[in-house]
Amino acid sequence: MSEIAAPERPPVKPHFSRRRVLAMVMRYWYLLRGSWPRIVELMYWPTIQMIMWGFITLHLRENSSWVADASGVLLSGVLLWDILFRGQLGYTLPFLEELYSRNLGQLFVSPLRPIEMVAALMLTSFLRTLIGIVPPTLLAIPLFAWNLFDIGLPLIAFFANLLIMGWAVGMLVTGLLLRVGLGGESLAWFLIFLLIPVSAVYYPVDVLPVWLQTIAFALPPVYVFEGMRAVLFDGTFRWDLFAGALGLNIVYLSIGAGIFLHQFRIARLRGTLLQSGE
């Protein structure tokens, strides 16, 4: 063993650091690349869902005029819903990894700031969602002669709004995980499904009772799925729905970030950052 000398010391930078954000993204990428089952798992369920709903579509196209009018309505719904679901999981699961490995204490003794952690989780979620969604989307083209990309540019708007909502739910879940620890692990898997009945993924929102529609219109996904049907059935992009989703997303993202940062402060009060884990 030799001696450790002092290196040249960089100046203290108490600002938002892209380098630290990318370091955390790199940490989650190392984790992913080190385990092929994890990569396969990202694509597995979206692909199974796509295949199942593809066959349901083939069947309903012969028996339902609504599906026949826009045969991609169910497949679009399932893949867009998966963007929301995978976006949330992509945000929450890397955070759970920190709890599993009891690494939160080490991380927050480093200069990493909570807001940088949030940014890293968002970026990781984006990458994981792309890995999960793009393969089944491409596979649907030869299997069912259906191409999600035919939606065109509105697809970007739908993707962005659903991903942002996924992040907002992810922030809420990670805030709760900071509060209750790994005992709340299952929240990562089931909490978001509270949204699915009122998000009008597979049916128009006016199917819902009026009181439930009120709740639905307080949530961004319903604007996306209504917008999706407007594109598929009428060939029009509804800017009003886009603006509604975006506006609500800003509100929910702010609330999610507020909850996470508040719970981070509570964790510092209770001293749970160093003890968090299994």
Added chain:
Amino acid sequence: MLRTSAVRVENLTKRFGDVVAVDGISFELPRGACIGLLGGNGAGKTTTIQMILGLLLPNSGTVEVFGEDVVRHRERVLPRLNFSSPYVELPHRLTIAENLCIYAELYEVTDPKARIAEIAAALDLERMMDREAGRLSAGQKTRVGLAKAMLNAPELLLLDEPTASLDPDTADRIRAHLAHYRDETGGTILLASHNMAEVERLCDQVMMMRAGKIVDRGAPTDLIARHGRANLEEVFLDLVRGTDADATGLDGEAAQ
């Protein structure tokens, strides 16, 4: 120009419900010093270290590191300090090289590859850089934790039992490295340990904690002489068991 202390703690108190973990302690760590923080289990050592690190917010009192209030400006001081404990692990599924690479980036180390190579050589980690952190022995994990703690050349190093789980030979080498590092960089070390020989060898000053209070402090040789004991371990046993009438309860005075 007046040189600020590395750490200045005043009337620091932390309660968890009805339990007072740290009870109004005050002390000051001069720059370049190596201070031992001793006490039995539950004495308040780890809680004190967590508050210095900014991981834990105090109920009252202040902690300043390099003149900055840790509660309000921890982001200003965190790049200048580091921490190692065998009880806090690194991600198990990543290799040592990956772990050190990530932490080097988090600390925005200049030339991370060269720094990691230097530290790996110094701590004899070169042959295990591609092994997953979760597959290491306890002693190897301790060395990797120390390597992480050295990445940013910290001006303040907080160590919780740095040689726990190490064989005597490796532990001795680690102590030599810590002593050399301090001499070379002028860094300050706060060392929580149950190894009294280690404390006697490394530390200029010792603070003894019991039930959240600092019950005595001083240079190891002074404490041994003052308590009329043969070594620091005997002093420690007297103080943590509360059998020593000489426990001075010096909270409020600087440990200088």
